Amino acid sequence: MGNLPLEGVRVADITVVWAGPHVTQLLAEWGAEVIRVEPRTRIQPATRGAERRPPTPEELQAMAAQGVTLAGFPDFVGRPDPWNRGASFNSHGRNKLSMTADITTPEGREAFLDLIEHCDVVVENNVPETIEKAGITYDVLSKRNPKLIMLRMPGFGLNGEYKNYRGFGLHMEAVIGHTHVRSYPDDIIEAAGDVVTSDAIAGIQGAFAVSMALRHVRKTGRGQLLEQPLAEAFLPIIGEFLLDYTANGRNTDPQGNRHRTHAPHNYYPCRGEGDYIAIDCDSDEAWMAICEFLGADDLLANEEWMTAAGRYRDQVALDEALGDHTSRFDQRALFFGLQAAGVIAGPVQNEAAAYACPQLAERGFFEETGNTSTGTHLYPGLNLRMANTPNHIRTGPPLLGEHNEYVYREVMGYTEEQYRALEEIEQIGFGYAPGVAPFAEE
Amino acid sequence: MQALEGIRVVDLTTGVAGPHCTKLLADFGADVIKVEPPGGDPTRNVRPFAGDVPHPERGLLFLHLNTNKRSVTIDAETEDGLELLLGLIEQADVVVEDFDPGDAEELGFGYEQVSANRPELIYCSITPWGQNGPYVDLGFRASDIVLQGMGGPVAATGSPDREPLKLGGSLALMQAGLVGAWSVAMTLLRVEADGEGDHIDVSVHETQMGSRDRRTTSLTTYAYQGTPSSRRGGVAGLVLGGGAQPCLDGYVNITAIGPKIHQFVEMIGMGHLSGDERLMQPPLTLDPAFVEEISTAYLAWSMSRTKREALIEAQSYGMLSGVINTPEDLVNDPVFRGREVFEEIEHPVAGTFEYPSRPLLMGETPRQPASRAPLLGEHNAEVLTELLGVSAEDLPLLKGVGAI
Numbered sequence: 001m002g003n004l005p006l007e008g009v010r011v012a013d014i015t016v017v018w019a020g021p022h023v024t025q026l027l028a029e030w031g032a033e034v035i036r037v038e039p040r041t042r043i044q045p046a047t048r049g050a051e052r053r054p055p056t057p058e059e060l061q062a063m064a065a066q067g068v069t070l071a072g073f074p075d076f077v078g079r080p081d082p083w084n085r086g087a088s089f090n091s092h093g094r095n096k097l098s099m100t101a102d103i104t105t106p107e108g109r110e111a112f113l114d115l116i117e118h119c120d121v122v123v124e125n126n127v128p129e130t131i132e133k134a135g136i137t138y139d140v141l142s143k144r145n146p147k148l149i150m151l152r153m154p155g156f157g158l159n160g161e162y163k164n165y166r167g168f169g170l171h172m173e174a175v176i177g178h179t180h181v182r183s184y185p186d187d188i189i190e191a192a193g194d195v196v197t198s199d200a201i202a203g204i205q206g207a208f209a210v211s212m213a214l215r216h217v218r219k220t221g222r223g224q225l226l227e228q229p230l231a232e233a234f235l236p237i238i239g240e241f242l243l244d245y246t247a248n249g250r251n252t253d254p255q256g257n258r259h260r261t262h263a264p265h266n267y268y269p270c271r272g273e274g275d276y277i278a279i280d281c282d283s284d285e286a287w288m289a290i291c292e293f294l295g296a297d298d299l300l301a302n303e304e305w306m307t308a309a310g311r312y313r314d315q316v317a318l319d320e321a322l323g324d325h326t327s328r329f330d331q332r333a334l335f336f337g338l339q340a341a342g343v344i345a346g347p348v349q350n351e352a353a354a355y356a357c358p359q360l361a362e363r364g365f366f367e368e369t370g371n372t373s374t375g376t377h378l379y380p381g382l383n384l385r386m387a388n389t390p391n392h393i394r395t396g397p398p399l400l401g402e403h404n405e406y407v408y409r410e411v412m413g414y415t416e417e418q419y420r421a422l423e424e425i426e427q428i429g430f431g432y433a434p435g436v437a438p439f440a441e442e
Numbered sequence: 443m444q445a446l447e448g449i450r451v452v453d454l455t456t457g458v459a460g461p462h463c464t465k466l467l468a469d470f471g472a473d474v475i476k477v478e479p480p481g482g483d484p485t486r487n488v489r490p491f492a493g494d495v496p497h498p499e500r501g502l503l504f505l506h507l508n509t510n511k512r513s514v515t516i517d518a519e520t521e522d523g524l525e526l527l528l529g530l531i532e533q534a535d536v537v538v539e540d541f542d543p544g545d546a547e548e549l550g551f552g553y554e555q556v557s558a559n560r561p562e563l564i565y566c567s568i569t570p571w572g573q574n575g576p577y578v579d580l581g582f583r584a585s586d587i588v589l590q591g592m593g594g595p596v597a598a599t600g601s602p603d604r605e606p607l608k609l610g611g612s613l614a615l616m617q618a619g620l621v622g623a624w625s626v627a628m629t630l631l632r633v634e635a636d637g638e639g640d641h642i643d644v645s646v647h648e649t650q651m652g653s654r655d656r657r658t659t660s661l662t663t664y665a666y667q668g669t670p671s672s673r674r675g676g677v678a679g680l681v682l683g684g685g686a687q688p689c690l691d692g693y694v695n696i697t698a699i700g701p702k703i704h705q706f707v708e709m710i711g712m713g714h715l716s717g718d719e720r721l722m723q724p725p726l727t728l729d730p731a732f733v734e735e736i737s738t739a740y741l742a743w744s745m746s747r748t749k750r751e752a753l754i755e756a757q758s759y760g761m762l763s764g765v766i767n768t769p770e771d772l773v774n775d776p777v778f779r780g781r782e783v784f785e786e787i788e789h790p791v792a793g794t795f796e797y798p799s800r801p802l803l804m805g806e807t808p809r810q811p812a813s814r815a816p817l818l819g820e821h822n823a824e825v826l827t828e829l830l831g832v833s834a835e836d837l838p839l840l841k842g843v844g845a846i
Contacts, residue, residue, distance in 0.1 A: 002640060005632040022654040030628055051700035052722050059727050060667070066726050067598065067672025068679040070656060072663025087662040092654070138805075160777045165757050167697075169655075170677055171764030174695050177772045179686070182610035184600070189693055189766065190686045191601040194677035197609050200655040204620045205801050211627035212445035212470055215634065216807055219443075228802035232783050236506075236798040238611045240490065241769050243502040246784070246796040247492045251770040257587060257608050260489045260503075265587060267596070267605045274672075276606055278591040323605075339582045346588035348606055350597040351664035351671060354651060357592070362575045365648055377665040383652030384625050385572070387553070387641035 002389040004031025009214060010411075012037055012115055012122040013096065014103060016047045018196065019169060019230055020125030020153055021092045022203025027121070027210060028095035029382055030391070035119075035407055036093075037112055038400060039102035040432050046168075048400065049086030053439035054078030069351070074374045080440050081431060084373040084399045093397025094369055094379065099407040100400065101427050103134045108427050111408075112136065117145050118411050120217070121210055125153035125202075125230075129164045138225040148223040149213040151206055157229045169196030172231040181241050183254035186316070192254075198234040205233045263311040264290075267348055268323045270331040277326060277334045280344040284308065289341040294325040369396040401430040444471025445807040449630065451475065452530050453511065454539040454546075456483040458586070458612045459568045459646060461507040462619025464538050467626060468510035469800070469809060475530060475825055476511045477518075480844070482818045483508075492792040498818060499791035505815045506797060509787070513816035514825045515846050522845035524550050529830045531556050535633070536564045536626055542581075543573045553641040563639045564629050568622045572645030584646070589614040593650025595657045598671035606673060609655070617653065618646040675726065682706070682725045682733065683740050686766060689749040693766040696756045705759045710743040712736060789814045822846050 009032040013024040028034040038044070045051045049071060055063065057076040064072070072087035083089070099115075102108035113136070116122060122141065124131060131137055131152070138150045155172055156162035173179055173195070183192040209226045217223055235242070241252040259265035259280065264287075267276040281287050284306060291300040299321060304310040311318055326334060331347045338345035349357060355366065355378065363385075370376035374396075382391060408414040408428065419428060426433040432440070449472040453464040461476075461483070468474040476483070485507065486498035493500065514530075517523040531537055531551060539546055546552045553565045570584035571577045590596050590608045600607030625642045633639050652658060660671040678684030682703055686693045698706035703722070707715045712735075715721065720732060744752055749765040756763035765771075772778060773796070785799035792814075800809050826832040832840070840846045 002632060002638045003636075005628045018654055025654075026624070045700050045702075055724055059724050062727050063675065063679070063724050064663075064667055064669035066675045066679060067602075067670070068675030068724075068726065069598075069660045069663040069667075069669055069671040070677065070680060072659075072666045072669070074666045076667055087666055088659050091658040091662040156777070157781050160780055162777050165764075166760060166762045167764050168677075168699075168762050170697070171695055171762060174686075174693075174764040174766040175772065177767050177769045178610045179695075179766050180768050182607065184604075184607065187601065187604070191604075192607060192686070193598075193600055193673065194685060194695070195595065195599055195609060195655055196677065197613060197653075197655040200653040200657075201617060201620065203654050204617065204624050208466065208620065208624035208627050209802050209804065211624060211631060212807070213804065214631055215627070216443070216445060218631070218634065220806075222806055224804060224806035226802060226804055232778075232781070233801040235772075235783060236801055237613065237616045239506040239798045240503040240611060242773060242784075242798055243506055243795070244490045245769040245773050247502060247793070248490065248494060250490070251768050255610070257605070259587070267587075267591060267608075269605065276591070276597075278588040280585045280587050282585070339580065342583070344583045344585050344588055346582075346584065346592045348591040348597050349593070351661050354593075354661060355664065359571055359575045359577045359647065360651065363572055363645070363648070365651060374666070377662070379665060380652050380658045380661045383649045384621055385643040385645075386625075386629070387573075387643060388638075389640055 002386070004389065004391060007031035009033070009121065010119045011035065012119045014122065014124045016044050016126060017168065018199040019202040020123055022199060023123050023151065023206035023210070024096060025092040026203060026207040034096040035115065035403070036096050036098045036398065037101050037103065037115065038098055039108070040100040040401060040429050041102045041105070041426055041436060043432070043436060047089065048083035049088045050082040050437060054082035081373055083432065084371065090374065090397040091379065094393045095395055096398055097403035097407060098398035098400055099404050100429055103136060105427070107422060107425060109134060109136065111422065111427065113144050114412050115407070116141050116148060119145070119148065120214065121149045121151065123151045123206065127164050127166055128154045128158055142223060146223060147217050147221060149210060149217065149226065151210055151226040151228060153202060153206060153228050153230060155230050157232065158227050169199040169230060170194040172198045173234055176231050176235045177241065178234065178238055181238060181252055181255050184256045185254050185258065198230050201237055202228065202230050202233045258315070261308060261312060263308070263315040264318055264322050266319050268326040270326060270334060271329055272331055275331040276348040277331055278346050278348065279338065281311070282344060286343050287311065289343050290338065293337050293341050296325045299325070367393045369393045371396040371399055373399060400432065404428050443807060444810060445804060446470045446472040449473070449536060450534045451536040451538060452477060452534040454537065455568065457485055457540065458507065458615035459619045459622070460538055460540040461485065462616050463566070463568060463622035464511065465507050465509060466620065466623035469812065474511040476508060476513045476816065477527060477530065478513055478515050478818060480515050480517050486818065492795070497791065505789065505792055508815035509797065509812040511816055512821035512825055513819055514822050515819035517844055518549055518551065520843060520845050522840055522843050526826065526830060526845060527551060528556065533829045536566065538566045538568065538622065540568045543569060543578050557639065561639055562633050562637045564626055564633060564642065565639070566622050566626050566642040566644065568618055568644040568646070570646050572648060573643045586612045586614050589646045589650055593647040594653060595655050595660065598656060598660065598673055598676060600673050602673040614646055614650050618644055618649045621649045679726055680724070682721065682736055687740065687744045689744050689747055689752050692749040694744065694749045694752040694756070694763060695766060696761050696763040698761055702761055706761060707736065709755065709759050710739045712739050785811060787812055787814050791817070819846070
């Protein structure tokens with residue numbers, strides 16, 4: 001039975017929004033002690049989800065009715081402490097600790113520098129000028145701790161014209177071409193909606209980079225600066241389209257759900273309202289199996305469609321004809337029936353279906369955790385397993401400032417006097433300082 | 443030194459997920475030996491091809507995913523081939539494989555078999571559903587579009603008026619490969635500290651379910667409120683004016699989140715609304731006429747600017763924003779070129795062109811220029827001689843019996 005591989009590693013976390021917090025989520029899951037350093041004297045936009053008044057229960061219900069679920073609260077209730085209750089923060093917060101210090105103030109900065117001396121890693125994903133203005137760039141931090149690894153995740157890099165350009169994941173992937181290539185081939189680009197896949201990629205990539213740098217420290221005693229721009233970390237993920245341009249001069253058109261050679265290859269409507277099934281036909285045999293399962297004699301009768309090339313050429317008409325058949329079937333019947341016939345197929349699962357998914361249930365994917373503000377719920381669990389190292393969510397998402405005593409006193413060795421002094425100027429405290437989040441008292 | 447210098451990886455994978463995992467390990471300095479079945483990794487024959495000429499050494503996806511590796515061809519189903527493979531695994535710190543659960547055991551190189559005397563071995567399995575569970579027992583098949591649909595945020599991607607939309611390329615498989623590389627790198631820390639390896643079990647399905655592209659947040663919201671996500675709202679549903687916005691020569695996407703909305707209305711010439719309380723309401727709860735008024739002004743603003751002009755102006759207001767580029771726009775962007783995110787690589791068959799070079803910069807362990815993807819079996823003699831001491835005379839013999 002192994003220890004968690006990152007046990008003994010301490011991480012200072014000054015990340016915001018999603019990509020940076022995803023890195024520290026992954027590090028914490030596998031044993032690192034992650035300490036979020038959070039201001040209580042100002043609200044970080046889109047991070048603890050309370051940059052303005054929290055939505056009322058009525059507003060949340062109205063949003064949910066439209067499928068907007070990126071700002072959810074337990075039982076639709078944000079108050080009185082939305083910063084401890086939001087799904088956006090709480091979906092990555094587990095296993096982390098929270099201390100309060102505002103790195104943009106002299107006293108908060110000093111506390112942060114003291115903390116750095118006790119850390120192996122610091123992770124940040126702010127706009128570069130924020131870190132520069134705060135005076136906590138790598139050259140400053142590495143003087144306090146030469147073994148420190150600093151992972152910086154700006155949008156576009158620490159130099160160049162775009163250095164201080166602000167953006168979410170959705171803007172990064174627009175710039176690197178993902179929005180274009182994933183759009184519907186036959187629709188306006190607006191129809192593609194916004195995704196933030198680069199946050200997902202950057203999070204894992206960052207955890208990979210930190211792990212490699214930890215190996216280097218152990219071998220050489222030297223820390224380092226890791227510069228991982230969101231846009232650049234995502235760019236190789238769609239590398240084949242970029243190569244098609246550099247090698248062939250082809251500017252790839254929007255691909256939507258199309259495959260490079262397979263057809264049919266799409267999401268097809270099922271009988272249930274809003275249900276879809278993915279079908280990926282990878283051979284002529286699979287095509288016949290699909291038609292036979294559906295009893296689709298009209299599709300079988302089309303000789304053009306008996307070959308992969310013919311199906312690919314004619315995929316628009318074929319998709320429509322196939323959809324007419326699938327829409328007469330129940331999603332689950334299609335899934336199990338097509339799979340039994342050897343066809344690659346699977347249901348499009350929303351969150352309700354995900355929580356009911358038998359594969360995830362048997363693997364124990366969802367795990368119960370929570371905090372004193374939210375109570376307990378079933379959260380999405382770990383995205384990888386190790387056979388000899390059973391692992392689970394250990395603690396729920398931290399309340400703002402919950403671990404001040406532990407971090408300042410035990411980790412940093414602050415005296416009672418130092419601690420009280422920082423309390424007096426509202427650096428240390430539980431929740432936001434008075435007046436910062438007026439909606440809490442409304 | 444390079445970050446993963448001194449690590450040897452035996453790569454038994456084909457397709458996208460496994461090769462992406464080992465590409466990342468190879469690109470950061472590991473010695474990756476790609477063991478290909480005699481016909482080669484099928485991805486060698488996947489479109490598009492360099493020069494549009496179908497050829498196993500010209501597949502662009504393959505060339506991209508296999509930089510910095512060495513290729514040996516071994517038929518593990520022959521007795522001699524299995525012996526060679528087990529010999530290679532004995533010399534390896536890491537094995538990455540993507541066989542259906544149980545198949546590697548049957549062939550003689552499952553985790554239990556090859557780690558029995560080597561607890562320090564890292565054995566990383568990347569499969570659609572993981573190593574167990576009902577869908578594994580039923581032998582269900584999967585591919586990127588299926589795994590995105592079942593695990594990822596597909597139900598909430600695209601237009602509410604038509605079928606949902608997957609993410610680009612082979613996103614789910616690429617992401618799972620990245621999870622694999624990360625899991626190997628962190629397990630190496632433990633191996634090098636106390637000699638304890640592991641059997642890593644990456645399920646592509648679960649890497650999507652645990653993905654930070656909206657999925658974990660939407661799942662948590664569902665646990666909190668019982669409300670699923672849909673294609674109606676999305677990220678743009680959170681802000682006024684969100685989503686792709688047409689300009690003179692393309693599209694820009696501006697997200698005026700939180701208090702930024704007051705600067706946004708100023709920017710689009712509606713300054714009289716700045717400070718208006720209604721702007722802080724969730725857009726979906728606003729009077730449609732009010733939303734329409736802002737949309738009309740926004741359209742007039744954006745349609746009198748190029749996408750670049752719109753971007754520069756939005757950024758000057760501190761607004762989160764980006765232009766929507768095509769691959770051509772990106773590759774020719776002087777800022778990206780200035781940061782050297784592409785590198786030219788020569789290949790004797792495919793030719794010379796630029797590849798995406800690196801996902802990040804490491805200050806102390808700079809990545810070295812990439813070497814091209816290997817030709818099929820290019821390193822048979824080199825690897826078997828160097829690692830297994832196979833003599834030059836024996837090589838034709840092994841070929842003769844179909845082992846390599």
